[in-house]
Amino acid sequence: MVAVGDSFDSYLSKAKKDAPAAILRQVARACIDINDLVQQGALADIINVQGEVQQKLDILSNDAILDACRDEPTLSGMCSEENESFYPTNKSGKYLLLFDPLDGSSNIDVNVSIGTIFSIVPRPNTKRALTTSDFLQVGTEQVAAGYVIYGPQTILVMTMGDGVHMFTLDVARKCFVCTRHDVKIAADTKEFAINMSNMRHWDAPVRKYVDECLLGAQGIRGKDFNMRWIAAMVTEVHRLLTRGGVFMYPWDRRYPEKAGRLRLLYEANPMSFLIEQAGGASINGYQRIVTIRPSELHQRVSVILGAKNEIDRLAKYHAEAAKPNPLARM
Ligand SMILES: O=P(O)(O)OC[C@H]1O[C@](O)(COP(=O)(O)O)[C@@H](O)[C@@H]1O
Ligand SMILES: [Mg+2]
Numbered sequence: 573m574v575a576v577g578d579s580f581d582s583y584l585s586k587a588k589k590d591a592p593a594a595i596l597r598q599v600a601r602a603c604i605d606i607n608d609l610v611q612q613g614a615l616a617d618i619i620n621v622q623g624e625v626q627q628k629l630d631i632l633s634n635d636a637i638l639d640a641c642r643d644e645p646t647l648s649g650m651c652s653e654e655n656e657s658f659y660p661t662n663k664s665g666k667y668l669l670l671f672d673p674l675d676g677s678s679n680i681d682v683n684v685s686i687g688t689i690f691s692i693v694p695r696p697n698t699k700r701a702l703t704t705s706d707f708l709q710v711g712t713e714q715v716a717a718g719y720v721i722y723g724p725q726t727i728l729v730m731t732m733g734d735g736v737h738m739f740t741l742d743v744a745r746k747c748f749v750c751t752r753h754d755v756k757i758a759a760d761t762k763e764f765a766i767n768m769s770n771m772r773h774w775d776a777p778v779r780k781y782v783d784e785c786l787l788g789a790q791g792i793r794g795k796d797f798n799m800r801w802i803a804a805m806v807t808e809v810h811r812l813l814t815r816g817g818v819f820m821y822p823w824d825r826r827y828p829e830k831a832g833r834l835r836l837l838y839e840a841n842p843m844s845f846l847i848e849q850a851g852g853a854s855i856n857g858y859q860r861i862v863t864i865r866p867s868e869l870h871q872r873v874s875v876i877l878g879a880k881n882e883i884d885r886l887a888k889y890h891a892e893a894a895k896p897n898p899l900a901r902m
């Protein structure tokens with residue numbers, strides 16, 4: 573078990589023999605480079621005065637991960653939120669890497685925390701050429717997942733199914749050091765996060781849950797709730813892992829044909845793995861997110877995750893709403 577003060581490298585060196593340690597080392601290295609880019613901010617524009625075309629941080633971050641991982645022998649392919657299709661690497665690699673290189677892009681200009689999210693799954697069949705369908709695995713197949721938050725501190729948070737551990741970047745030494753291990757989320761909370769501007773578009777169960785929270789001590793919940801919205805899933809999940817809460821980006825009527833806003837493979841699955849490892853729960857309203865069978869790389873999903881008892885309540889409201897109305901048959 574990892575302990576506070578252990579370096580990320582020593583944690584990885586103690587991992588199970590078949591763990592994707594080498595890939596995680598490369599991802600961490602790329603994220604240190606992304607952190608440098610994030611820290612430079614507008615200075616990067618000033619430094620690059622030679623007439624080169626400036627690239628958006630999303631693209632630079634994407635390139636940083638592709639560059640760091642493409643020669644890793646244990647990796648057979650990568651898939652990014654920023655690319656239409658997958659990127660094959662080493663034929664004999666045992667693993668596949670999926671990632672959102674820069675989450676919370678709208679926060680960059682206003683200097684609010686952003687992050688990188690990653691997920692590693694085994695390659696299902698090493699005997700034939702890699703195909704898109706190899707990436708379309710249920711979240712329960714993940715062998716490792718996590719994120720790096722670029723905030724006042726830069727912190728790598730991850731799980732290999734052995735609990736959730738946090739490693740803070742030692743900027744001077746350019747390495748991550750464990751600062752919290754086996755993080756757990758309390759089953760109850762008085763805090764929720766949702767984009768309230770979409771309220772009129774929500775489905776009835778989400779509306780009911782939030783209405784009850786807003787009634788506070790005067791309503792059936794009997795307690796006052798606080799609300800947050802940072803508009804970066806990484807930062808919201810980091811808050812949940814630090815002091816509990818509920819995060820929701822549910823399906824809404826703005827885009828009825830889409831299952832939600834967030835991406836199943838690059839955002840929802842890795843975050844759900846972390847939240848469940850921390851003792852919380854993560855659903856799309858009706859089922860555990862990690863049990864959803866993906867049908868396309870950029871598939872979207874409704875996300876409701878965090879404190880166990882709150883998610884159970886939300887699941888109950890969804891199940892009740894889905895029951896056929898007995899009056900309809902009369
Ligand atoms: O702008 P909104 O509707 O508040 O949406 C914010 C959500 O969009 C996201 O930024 C989407 O991720 P990207 O920035 O990677 O596209 C989430 O992190 C966040 O939860
Ligand atoms: Mg994102």
Ligand SMILES: [Mg+2]
Nearest residue numbers: 653672674675
């Ligand atoms: Mg992104």
